[in-house]
Amino acid sequence: MAQLTTDNTADRRSQILSAAMVCFAKRGFHQTSMHDISAEAGISVGLIYRYFESKNAVISAMADGHKREIHTLLESARQAPTLLDALEIFFTAHCCAGERQLQSAFVVNLYAEGSRNPLIAQLVRDVLNTSATGVAELIAQSPEMRDAPAGMKPQQIAQLIFDTARGALMRDAIENINITPAERRKRQLAVMRNLWRLLFTHANEPAFA
Amino acid sequence: MAQLTTDNTADRRSQILSAAMVCFAKRGFHQTSMHDISAEAGISVGLIYRYFESKNAVISAMADGHKREIHTLLESARQAPTLLDALEIFFTAHCCAGERQLQSAFVVNLYAEGSRNPLIAQLVRDVLNTSATGVAELIAQSPEMRDAPAGMKPQQIAQLIFDTARGALMRDAIENINITPAERRKRQLAVMRNLWRLLFTHANEPAFA
DNA sequence: TTGACATGAATGAACGTTCATTCATTTTAT
């Protein structure tokens, strides 16, 4: 084969991380055992320890993966033709990327873990700051900013958008247990568009964005 | 003394629940051991089982307490003179009630637990529905509704407010680790007022609520 | 008033189980 010399370390790691994602979203970090992960990945327990130092290392690696995903997403959003497109890309990705509603549950669990694990908290804060700054820049550059709501700076608008999107995601984690990704995305879009209309259309204009 | 015959069952229960709240907010549901709770409460492990059937029963009782707190809060909000006052009461209570940022961490953990425990999920949904309906009613009755944003129904506005408040609370759980309750409250109020201004002032009016 | 008796709140060592982690062994690829 082509990869005689290439080591498959990266493949194995991501195989394990995928399995861990499924388990963690299903049972949470601390109710998932290493046996659960190995069974989901279809490998032995011991093998996990060849690729990760500990269970915590698995959690950290997943959090890191989340960080990289978000950064990639921010790049995609930058390419979008309009601000609304960018926001829709950024805030509905978790409905399709990965599987089912795994993503929502994972993010909520990540925040819960962050509320007591300083390392995770720091990482989540980093992701948040980078994203919020990125979105604030997109807002600052967009032509819509001329219709911007009274007295709000791009940074404030970005934070409002993030708060709302995160709150909607949290709701998604406990409602909508059985729902298609498409429907899930539709609902997230509705939240985002409501806010959008509020932010960037004048009250005396007709109610269409 | 006066209460020779009064049983202190309720006192003991709430003592245990207070201790559990501290532990859960600090370490999460599943990293907190019954020994942790007993140590925090200053009692023995066995005694907890005199007042609660199991660890899960403790968690359920806390979730139930949360539900009752929210209902009480909704009642207080109903008494408020204006809609803005009502919203401020409703969405900043967790900054003062209880201690420190325990409340935020607890709520995030509750959602995380709900993302995999159907019983908790159902309870959180109940709380949410009741609250959202209550707030929607307040909005519908308020004079501000005449300036309401184009095409949004009270129910939609309530949901937007809830999403935003919940998202801000989630952020609070991972930022602001060391902060006074007053400062915490101030920040939550800022979020709420930004949204308020957006919802109920026209774009061509000056930027004061 | 006294002391025997009853109550049940409170204790914490012990139990069975589960878990993260290790490592002697086997399998696979070269």
Place this chain on the structure above:
DNA sequence: ATAAAATGAATGAACGTTCATTCATGTCAA
């Protein structure tokens, strides 16, 4: 033949839960 990859039984710590025991307090007969 050799080394790397993979296995899963074994280990010991930690957990939720139980329960035999303690003891302060209340009851009541004498």
